[in-house]
Amino acid sequence: MSIQRMLFFLFALFCFTLSITNTAMGETKPNIVFILVDDLGHADVGFNGSTYYETPNIDALARDGLIIENAYMYPTCSPSRTALATGKQSFRTGVYTVPVLEKGDDRENIFSRWTVGEEHTMYSQPLADAGYKSIHLGKWHLVGPYPKEELAMKFPLKKKLPQPDPWDFSWVPYHKEHCRPYYPEGRGYLKNVGGTYRGDPALEVGGYKSKTGGYFAPFSNPFIEQKPDDEWLTDRLTDEAIEFMDVHQNDPFFINLHYYTVHRPIRGRSEELVEKYMKKPGDPVTGQGMESGKKKVVEAEYATMIESLDDNVGRIVEFLDKNGLRENTLIVFTSDNGQNVGHNDTLRGKKGYIYEGGIRVPTFVNWPDRIDVRRTSIAVTGLDYFPTFMDLAGIDYDGVLDGQSFTGLFQGEPASLRDRPLYWHLASCYKHGACSVIRKNDLKLIQFLADGKLEVFDLRTDPSEEHNLAETNPEQTQALLNKLVEWRKENDVPLPPNSAVR
Structure with missing residues (x-):
């Protein structure tokens, strides 16, 4: 066998082996x-x-x-x-x-x-x-x-x-x-x-x-x-x-x-x-x-x-x-x-x-x-x-x-x-008014855009969202709100004309 044919054979064997290895490792699509x-x-x-x-x-x-x-x-x-x-x-x-x-x-x-x-x-x-x-x-x-x-x-x-x-x-x-x-x-x-x-x-x-x-x-x-x-x-x-x-x-x-x-x-x-x-x-x-x-x-x-x-x-x-x-x-x-x-x-x-x-x-x-x-x-x-x-x-x-x-x-x-953090932005109204939302860790803040009203819930202890913590936890509320507002500004998120927030 010539050197060229030998090299070709070894290269083909290498490619075949690599293919099998990749398949075994889950690298195929x-x-x-x-x-x-x-x-x-x-x-x-x-x-x-x-x-x-x-x-x-x-x-x-x-x-x-x-x-x-x-x-x-x-x-x-x-x-x-x-x-x-x-x-x-x-x-x-x-x-x-x-x-x-x-x-x-x-x-x-x-x-x-x-x-x-x-x-x-x-x-x-x-x-x-x-x-x-x-x-x-x-x-x-x-x-x-x-x-x-x-x-x-x-x-x-x-x-x-x-x-x-x-x-x-x-x-x-x-x-x-x-x-x-x-x-x-x-x-x-x-x-x-x-x-x-x-x-x-x-x-x-x-x-x-x-x-x-x-x-x-x-x-x-x-x-x-x-x-x-x-x-x-x-x-x-x-x-x-x-x-x-x-x-x-x-x-x-x-x-x-x-x-x-x-x-x-x-x-x-x-x-x-x-x-x-x-x-x-x-x-x-x-x-x-x-x-x-x-x-x-x-x-x-x-x-x-x-x-x-x-x-x-x-x-x-x-x-x-x-x-x-x-x-x-x-x-x-x-x-x-x-x-x-x-x-x-x-x-x-x-x-x-x-x-x-x-x-x-x-x-x-x-x-x-x-x-x-x-x-x-x-x-x-x-x-x-x-x-x-x-x-x-x-x-x-x-x-x-x-x-x-x-x-x-x-x-x-x-x-x-x-x-x-996870974000939602609903700029149109269906079941409720337009709003922006942030969820970080177990806390979720909703800001309604027409009047700026805030709702904050701890989803770990209150998955049914019965207790609004916006007033009782002002520091956490403000921290979440700051991140939400920053996200809107950084992304130039559009707001409805009647929005009371920016």
């Missing part, structure tokens, strides 16, 4: 399954204490993973999903809430944008550049009904943005022909199943009052191709996720599985399941299943939607296990805001409120043998997912990100995450 449930409350799962709802598959994953006790989003879906996708605070994107939900006039509000402009990169784009095969399934809600007209408007707006009736499909041709940059396929995904501008699946005459509610087939969603065996939307989205993973087993894949469930309209999965929960005793601690009459029926129907969600999470895990993909697949499970329909008497507020019931969500990450199994009290926000995904994929992303990777939590409790 992991598959990522990102399950985002719509309106699932913090206590709507067994791993956070529910005894009324049944989530055995979800609970098993949580018990074998990292449960993030203090996981936060915005109080409504539009800003949460925008923060997740872009890694940016609401003041950078202008998405403060769901536009049609806003209350009041243009002095009380900086009316929210609906469409996320092309200048804001989404995590799916660098992932695609790095070789990930990605699919989006379910709720998108990152584009408005008239995106080009909206983005051409002069901001701030004088009135909130409208939307068509659910059964008005006049927007569909325009979206399919001209709005690709604002849809998943224009953002690095290979396929979009069910993602539209709508925040719910009830795209038929009657909307929420329709018989199917968008959950039973035939689906009225123009971005879901009808199939003869369709029955239930949550099942169909899972079918598509499994089919995509099956096709791309040899690639790193990213599954953006953003179920519409358990968003209204509430529909019972079956009469048998509804009857099961009608007979089941309620939970006096959380208040779940404790209603009577028509409200009890809605609670039971809601419980069947959660059970169906759990069944489908089980199907995802079963596929990964059967195909030898589980070891190199990270599963992330969370919700976009607090519960809307369900109960949780242990936390104050629900969807739409800046209190814990509106922003604290059930969350875990599961990756066999790569994560120290436990429950952590370190706080994480929706802004942290983008940098976390970049970290997992080995991507050196240099764009603007307001969050921080939480991969350090997988095998430790880093001080950089434990000691950092």
Whole structure:
């Protein structure tokens, strides 16, 4: 053998050995399954204490993973999903809430944008550049009904943005022909199943009052191709996720599985399941299943939607296990805001409120043998997912990100995450007035912008936020307020015209 051939052989052997070593050390890109449930409350799962709802598959994953006790989003879906996708605070994107939900006039509000402009990169784009095969399934809600007209408007707006009736499909041709940059396929995904501008699946005459509610087939969603065996939307989205993973087993894949469930309209999965929960005793601690009459029926129907969600999470895990993909697949499970329909008497507020019931969500990450199994009290926000995904994929992303990777939590409790302050800024009104918020360690300060009113809570001793410490703890209150004001000034955070603070 010549020296050149010998050197070539040794080099090839070295590269092969290095490849095997890297794989053994976990340096290959992991598959990522990102399950985002719509309106699932913090206590709507067994791993956070529910005894009324049944989530055995979800609970098993949580018990074998990292449960993030203090996981936060915005109080409504539009800003949460925008923060997740872009890694940016609401003041950078202008998405403060769901536009049609806003209350009041243009002095009380900086009316929210609906469409996320092309200048804001989404995590799916660098992932695609790095070789990930990605699919989006379910709720998108990152584009408005008239995106080009909206983005051409002069901001701030004088009135909130409208939307068509659910059964008005006049927007569909325009979206399919001209709005690709604002849809998943224009953002690095290979396929979009069910993602539209709508925040719910009830795209038929009657909307929420329709018989199917968008959950039973035939689906009225123009971005879901009808199939003869369709029955239930949550099942169909899972079918598509499994089919995509099956096709791309040899690639790193990213599954953006953003179920519409358990968003209204509430529909019972079956009469048998509804009857099961009608007979089941309620939970006096959380208040779940404790209603009577028509409200009890809605609670039971809601419980069947959660059970169906759990069944489908089980199907995802079963596929990964059967195909030898589980070891190199990270599963992330969370919700976009607090519960809307369900109960949780242990936390104050629900969807739409800046209190814990509106922003604290059930969350875990599961990756066999790569994560120290436990429950952590370190706080994480929706802004942290983008940098976390970049970290997992080995991507050196240099764009603007307001969050921080939480991969350090997988095998430790880093001080950089434990000691950092978290911020929210809601410049439009929905359930309450516009406000800014800081949470540092266990203390949370809310400053309402119209009158400057302060509320301070110690979340460790008072998770239900019953005792305002603003006057009794003036030094801590002032220290938090100073940091909040400094953050607003440093970032040039916009305030509504009627704001009494600066």
